[in-house]
Amino acid sequence: MTKTVFIGALAVAGLTAGVASAATLDDVVARGSLKCGSNEGLAGFAAPDANGVWEGFDVALCRAIAAAVLGDGQSVEFVPLTSQTRFTALAAGEVDVLVRNSTWTFTRDTDLALDFPGINYYDGQGFMVPRALGVTSASELDGATVCIQTGTTTELNLADYFRANGISYEPVPVATNAEGQQQYLAGACDVYTTDVSGLAATRATFEAPGDHVILPEVVSKEPLGPAVRHGDNNWGDIVRWTLHALIAAEEYGVTMENVAELAAAPTDNPEVNRLLGTEGELGAMIGLDNDWAVRAISVAGNYGEIFEANIGESTSVGLARGLNAQWTEGGLMYGGPFR
């Protein structure tokens, strides 16, 4: 009987794994749309607007990839995934690329057979508490009840941080950000913890954001970025260099406004020329045409424009560039050389 179950489980795994194919680019082109694994709803990063159109910081990267590959930033099929299901969905071929606030870690890169082609947001884990609690530091959280999304790196960091500081806590596991928000607002937990960007995005949707503070401690490194399946290096290259094109475009001053103008004729900056395809044959090297980066930038602008429009200081999420500023401005965003 046990054997039957074993074989049944193997069968399920076998059938789902059968979907994944080696050449993701061919699949995407044949399908005519990009399947992008996204957050099931995190304001500023990935959430459908009032008309059901997905928008956000992570969504913009998906659209840029779709524009580079297919020529249309709208031909993306967004697949909302929970933190628990995301990597399985990617590994099983249900999505082509996962852009879902996912932390690049050693285990995920190696044992989970994924690849993280780049980092689109340098983050760290923080804590949010109601202002009325009067807590000013995470070290005062002894005995607190903490809401935590399961299946995340934050779950492990949380255990490590409280253990290292010798303070106790009671974890309340939640499956999604929405559920965590509801529990936190109902007072079923004192603290909500996730990446600081996620806390800011969640707080932005509260009725009274001012009643909640994000504690100063950042207890982990969370390099967030897109993930693809290990083994399809060409597809990984496309995702990596689309991201780098957006970052480099900001550095070179290529914006949504002037990209068409700059791409019309070679400029006197050879790096911009190679990026925009007016010089060299870079596009062909990743299996695309020479205008791929122009299309990627045209959708929502360069990295800085995407940041400002979705999560920047002028938005309700209100995140400062911080580590995510260009390297020329003291940040860590460093677009690779296009040559």
Next chain:
Amino acid sequence: MADISDQPRQNFRIGMLLYDARYRSLTIQVIAAILIMLFLVRLVDNTVTNLAAVGKDIRFNFLWSTAGYDINQQLIPFTSQDTHARAALVGILNTLLVAFLGCILATVIGVFAGVLRLSKNWLVARVMTVYVECMRNTPLLIWILIVFAVMTEATPQPAQFREGGTASMILWDSVAISNRGVFMPRPIWGDGAGIVMAILGLSIIGIFVLRYVARKRQEDTGQQLPVLPLSLALLILPVTLAFFALGRPIDLDYPVLGGFNFQGGLQVRNSFIALWLALSLYTSAFIAEIVRSGILAVSKGQTEAAFALGMQPNRTMQLIILPQALRVIVPPLISQFLNLTKNSSLALAVGYMDARSTLGGITVNQTGRELEGILLLGIFYLITSLIISSAMNFYNSGVKLKER
């Protein structure tokens, strides 16, 4: 043996496999078996090939690596430095706890609802009909979420129990119902507590002996003993005497509000309450119908005969109807218990850390070992179900009609 047969031996021809009735069924079975084997081989081969294609293998050594996450409800001690295997065990125990308590509560509610639905009292019967139909015609997940929402949204936060707050503890300041769970006193076992508990155990055994003696006496002489008062006295008196004689060895640790939350006492978490109540209420509706069918299956003549002998309705139900109804009730009851146990895997919806949430949830997710984790989870549910059904089958063989 064939040698002593003096029948002329017919030569075997290959066509006989198909045209000879002696061989035909065997031929068909062999072919079917080969086809099934080929199908299974194909499935396994497909799995292995595809796993290899995405660079994954099947290994179980992740079970011995550090889990790294914490679990709130632990029946055995667990820290984030323990292994995934121990985390799985914590989850398995949580599953067994909610399944065991769920089966008990579902049976109690189910039997009451089933009997009351047959009541001659119009109102009671209709109320039970509404209860049963509402419960069994809506998805279980909705009930879990409803109970959980009520527990978290409609109950006060621990902070509101402070001086001047809007909430207060009930039962002489011993129990607090908050949106983080129900906090209640926890017994502390002092010196001599073991003796008190041993006396309690002996009293319970004594009650069974008493019942046996009373029945024997009734069968022999026709005289009845007052079993209920005697049982109660046997249950309460010796323990109380021992408790005070030994200087109150069992103390209660009351929950006290301190810091962020109640400290001390016993915390019954909302996730557990929601799952337990919802599973019990949902399954009890099915059990009620099974009980009702069992009772209706007992011929009306039995009731009439009992009344003719002058038995009261209560005793008729207890002594005549239910024992006979049990024969019909127990087999389908087994599958309800199995359903309840397996349905407890919906625990994830309210963050109850059962086997599905630990082994099949966080562990699978943190290690990326989906196939292995789900496989182990499947094996666990399979073994649990088989144990439950063999235990119930054993009970069933006790109550079924003895054919001599």
